[in-house]
Amino acid sequence: MKKIVALVTLAILIFSCSNKKQGNMLVQGQIKGLKKGTLYLQKMNDTVLVSIDSVKLLGDDTFLLSDNVKDPVMYYLTFDGNTTEKRIMFFGEEGTITINDKIEQFGFNPEVTGSKNQDIIKEFKKIDARFKNQRLDFIKQDFEARKVNDEDKIKQLEDDYKRMMRKRFLFTAQFAKNNADTEAAPYLALTELFDANVRLLDTINNSLTPKVKASDYGKRLQKFINEVKANETK
Known part of the structure; x- marks a missing residue:
């Protein structure tokens, strides 16, 4: 019974992710060593930092997030909502942006490609x-x-x-x-x-x-x- 519930839950999760509406900016990449946690794509709304998209990582350190970008602005990639000590700041714009980093040095020297700005x-x-x-x-x-x-x-x-x-x-x-x-x-x-x-x-x-x-x-x-x-x- 537990196996059936787990399979159903996984199927719902996969279905939800596959039907997730994607914006004109895709943020993909890998955070090596991150096996469990949540990544948040955030940006400033006036003076408040708001979450635009998020993804839970369970056993996989790759991710895909998205947003509809009207004008290129700064975005933040945060781990489990930590917006002070650990965050990746990058210029978001239309297209596919790839971010690779390591969980031990998260935000210290990430590799960001795909953004001209x-x-x-x-x-x-x-x-x-x-x-x-x-x-x-x-x-x-x-x-x-x-x-x-x-x-x-x-x-x-x-x-x-x-x-x-x-x-x-x-x-x-x-x-x-x-x-x-x-x-x-x-x-x-x-x-x-x-x-x-x-x-x-x-x-x-x-x-x-x-x-x-x-x-x-x-x-x-x-x-x-x-x-x-x-x-x-x-």
């Missing part, structure tokens, strides 16, 4: 890593200078740090302009240049193609620029 973000992060390393070096030197109360060194480090940040802002703005035909451009402006001079944001915004301007992140960038300018006139 994700490729651009990956390229940016690779180059931007040198600025992050410089920032860590500045923090270390500043700590040591303050420990011995070296005022001249502290002042020099502050000036050097400001110059480094300006270079990073200019690099990010130029990188976004070079990719102005992708939604990654306004996304980078919003996430990496939110505290930069509004003129930099304007240069990126003015370089965007009409399609990108009309996208979700394109509209958000225009709204953000308008808000910054409005606050400056107060």
Whole structure:
């Protein structure tokens, strides 16, 4: 009797999965070592992270999730609803996106293919890593200078740090302009240049193609620029 119930349950599960309506974005892949648990496909709705799709893995570490994408935006792949420590963040867009990772290092260095915008973000992060390393070096030197109360060194480090940040802002703005035909451009402006001079944001915004301007992140960038300018006139 137990075997019959198990077979019926399995048949219902297979039938449900096979009849599951798929969107224009398919997210497939493998999480090595994940034999039991639930994967959630999530994205931000205003300021709330909502689940779009999910799949329970029972003895199989491969998965298939989907959503209907209107505009390319950031998505999150989370394991058992853990959205803080373990998650994979990727640019979702129409088509098939493949994500491969390991459960032991889930979200640390996943392999994501099939998303043009994700490729651009990956390229940016690779180059931007040198600025992050410089920032860590500045923090270390500043700590040591303050420990011995070296005022001249502290002042020099502050000036050097400001110059480094300006270079990073200019690099990010130029990188976004070079990719102005992708939604990654306004996304980078919003996430990496939110505290930069509004003129930099304007240069990126003015370089965007009409399609990108009309996208979700394109509209958000225009709204953000308008808000910054409005606050400056107060």
